[in-house]
Amino acid sequence: MSSASSNAKSPGHPPLAIESVAKHFGGITAVDGVSLSADAGEVVGVIGPNGSGKSTLFNLAAGGLKPDAGKVRLQGIDVTGWPTWKIARTGISRTFQIPSLFINMTVRDNLLAAAVEGDWQRARDRMEDALEMLEISHVVDNLATELSGGQQKLVEFGRVCMRDPKVILLDEVTAGVHPNIRQIILGAIQRLRKTGITFLVIEHDMEMVKEICDRLVVMDQGKIVAEGDFETIANDTNVRKAYLGRT
Numbered sequence: 648m649s650s651a652s653s654n655a656k657s658p659g660h661p662p663l664a665i666e667s668v669a670k671h672f673g674g675i676t677a678v679d680g681v682s683l684s685a686d687a688g689e690v691v692g693v694i695g696p697n698g699s700g701k702s703t704l705f706n707l708a709a710g711g712l713k714p715d716a717g718k719v720r721l722q723g724i725d726v727t728g729w730p731t732w733k734i735a736r737t738g739i740s741r742t743f744q745i746p747s748l749f750i751n752m753t754v755r756d757n758l759l760a761a762a763v764e765g766d767w768q769r770a771r772d773r774m775e776d777a778l779e780m781l782e783i784s785h786v787v788d789n790l791a792t793e794l795s796g797g798q799q800k801l802v803e804f805g806r807v808c809m810r811d812p813k814v815i816l817l818d819e820v821t822a823g824v825h826p827n828i829r830q831i832i833l834g835a836i837q838r839l840r841k842t843g844i845t846f847l848v849i850e851h852d853m854e855m856v857k858e859i860c861d862r863l864v865v866m867d868q869g870k871i872v873a874e875g876d877f878e879t880i881a882n883d884t885n886v887r888k889a890y891l892g893r894t
């Protein structure tokens with residue numbers, strides 16, 4: 648797991664800064680000039696109705712997509728348009744709504760395959776930490792196909808931890824999982840944020856958002872329409888319009 652010192656803020660540079668990014672798909676504007684930055688150890692919730700641009704924003708930050716305009720900076724380094732593997736090695740790592748594991752490999756090999764360092768002892772230590780934190784040590788020799796959907800989400804979270812991340816993007820990580828697994832995930836986020844890791848989380852589960860997020864940004868039609876703490880957002884008219892539609 649990363650140490651607090653290795654995730655220390657570079658002076659003047661937030662861990663993650665997204666600056667006026669935009670992405671179009673043909674005639675559709677999926678993300679329309681979004682700016683967002685997050686501090687070390689902060690958990691920022693990204694919410695909004697279906698199709699509002701949340702996943703596209705994650706893809707722009709993590710390298711799955713290249714923005715048509717704008718910049719993504721990681722601790723001040725311009726990583727805009729870098730390939731996913733290079734961005735992951737630099738420190739932004741993400742999970743997907745549907746876990747993307749190597750299904751015919753064991754949990755152990757799935758974790759070790761995500762290691763970024765050539766030092767195998769450190770990689771094994773990091774794996775042991777992840778297995779213990781996520782309470783999946785007992786399935787370490789199981790194939791990914793033998794796991795429940797919730798356990799697969801835990802392994803995907805573990806794979807992110809193997810990459811020594813500074814910023815973790817979680818895409819609906821607790822959707823559809825058993826309450827016990829949800830608690831394990833919440834505990835892991837709390838533990839990792841204390842080491843200085845920054846989180847951006849896409850969530851539809853408002854209880855989770857209320858429990859874990861320091862700040863929320865609300866997206867609608869590719870733009871940020873509101874920003875603030877849970878109470879502020881819950882009472883914001885733009886947010887109600889976004890979720891309930893316009894008259």
Ligand SMILES: Nc1ncnc2c1ncn2[C@@H]1O[C@H](COP(=O)(O)OP(=O)(O)OP(=O)(O)O)[C@@H](O)[C@H]1O
Binds near residue numbers: 677
């Ligand atoms: N690869 C693509 N090609 C064409 N249009 C796309 C593509 N990806 C996303 N879109 C469109 O961009 C808009 C934003 O989609 P996006 O998936 O980012 O929204 P979202 O907020 O993550 O939605 P959800 O909550 O349903 O996952 C939608 O209109 C979607 O149809």
